[in-house]
Structures are given as structure tokens and as C-alpha cells.
Amino acid sequence: MTKYHYIRVSTAEQHTERQEVKTPEGYVQIIDKVSGRSTKRPELTNMLVNLSVGDEVLVDDISRLARSLKDLNELLHQITSKGVTVTFAKENLTFTGDKSNPTNELLLNLIGAMYQFEVDIKKERQREGIEIAKAKGVYKGRSTSMRQKADVIALLNDGVPQRKIAEQIGISLSSVQRIVKKHKEEAA
Template sequence: MGQIIGYQRVSTLDQNTERQLDGVECDKVFTDKASGKDANRPALAQAMDYAREGDTVVVHSMDRLARNVDDLRRVVRELAAKGVTVKFHKEGLTFTGEDSPMNNMLLTMLGAVAEFERSMILERQREGIAIAKAKGKYKGRKAALSSEQADELKAMRKAGKSVTAIADHFGISRQTVYNYS
């Protein structure tokens, strides 16, 4: 009998994973605090690498594993190809790689619902921002640098200082240096 491997995901650092896998006994748990917009998440990669034939990966719900059908099917397929069972606690579904057409349809349909849900969230967010901008209540993100710092950055660039050195000096990304110069 293999190990029970838990995978949890929340979208932000301040969110809590307590409700996920509550009451599920796991030998090891991997947790990501990142958006589910794509499958490029460190703990997910570690969990997939860690899982061996005979293991079971348990996830609270499909939308915690992936927010689009392609990623969901790919992750489940890759794990099943290794002989790993994938269980979705909330949906009560288990995938082994030898699944029935009904199971595969459910995986695709429920994955599509998660993808649709994410699209609707983004659409509502864009609409809300547009309304707030029209009312003058949305100012956007706070500038990374003050106007004095921006002037200093431009002078440093003009003097030939490297983008990396400038980024380190101000504690900003290289892209932000490019945006200001």
C-alpha cells in the first residue's frame, strides 16, 4: 500500500488551508499559496515528483488542483501514468488511469466548470475596476518609486549603471527599472 499524499492550494499568502483535507489522514502534504491560473506551482511540481506507483494524491476539490480543463486533465493523466491514484475529496471522485468514460466525462465537465468560474471572476473584476475608474475611485497600483527616486533611477541609467544594480539599490525588479527608464 502506497502513501497518501495531500495537495492543498490557496490563492494568496493570507488565506488559510485548514478546511482543505480536514479529516483526511495524509503521510505527506504539499501546499501552494499561489493562483491556480496555471499549473506552474512549486508544491504541485514537488508533489507530482514525489508521488510513486501505488500512492494516492488527495486534493480537496478539482479547482484546487487546476482552474482549466487542459491543466486538470494533464496533471491527472501524468499521475495516473505513474500508477498514482488521484482522489478529489469534495467531488467524491477517484481517477486511476483505468477510468470509465463516465469518470472521464465528469473530470472534463467539472474541470470546465472550474475554468468557467475563473473566467467569470476575472470578468467581474474587470467590470468592477472599469466602474470604479469611471467614478474616479480607482487609482490603480501605488507607484513603486517616489518621483525623487524615479529621477535618481533615470540618472543612474544615464550614468551607465547596470539594470541589476539599480534594481538591487531600490529593491525593485529589473522590469520595473525598464518601465521607469
């Protein structure tokens, strides 16, 4: 039987110490530095593959496991269907896959829905803020990194079409065109 402490922060720049110090003795730390919106979390995926009957997973907070109610329910089912116990420390909820505690199921769905609602409200506020900033002419969007600019110019010099450059680097065609235009202006 293995005991896991699943720890997640949204970006590589954020720190995990606040969660790490809560790891009980005898637990293996599983640390992901990826957004909760992403289902591509390498350490979580690895843990899911290695889970077996009798294992335990400790998560500090429901929002550390998933941001959407759908993902939360799917992950919880995936884990508990293997005979693994999941405990959310902050919410003081434990799930075993046994449906004999409908109160826990209700609380999980309520808390999960509240987290999802919070994320949706933040997105709405961000969208409103961007619209206001655009109307004032102060919103410029996310700036292209120096690395991306260098990659665009290198690929352009290799004769790669602009549309292919955008696909390869993962930026919009208009960003590639803007970089190319600025590069030509600087070269002139």
C-alpha cells in the same frame, strides 16, 4: 506506497487549516500557497517528481488542483500515467488512469469546465467594474509598494535607466516614471 494530501490556497495570507484538518492519518501533507492559475507551484512540482506506482494523491476539491480545464486534464494525466491514484474528496471522484469509467471522465470535464467558467465570469465582472470605476475617475490601479518605491529610487541613484529598473523590479515603465516624478517633487 506513499499517500499524499495536496493542499493549496491562492495566497500566502490565506489559511490552509480548513483543508489540513481533513488530512487522513498516514498521509503526507503537500501545501502550496500559490494561485491555481499558476503552473509554478513548488510543492506540487516536487510531489510530481517523487510520485511512483501505487502512490495515492488526495485533493479536497478539483479547484485546488487546477483552475483551467486544460491544466486539470494535463495534471491528472501526468499523475495517473505514473500509476498513481487521484481522489477528489468533495466531488467523490477517483482516477487511476484506467479509462474504464467514462462517467468519471465526463464528470471531471463538466466540473472542470464549470470552474473555468466561474473564473472567466469573475474576470469579466472585474473588467466591467474597473471600466466603470475608470469612467467615474475613481480607479487608480494597484498601488506600488513602499519596497518597490525604495528599490526604484536606489536603482535610479545607481544610474540604472528607468526601463531597466521597470524590468528588474517587475513593474511598468509608467509606474517607474511616476515614482521618479514624485521623488523629484518631494526633493525640490
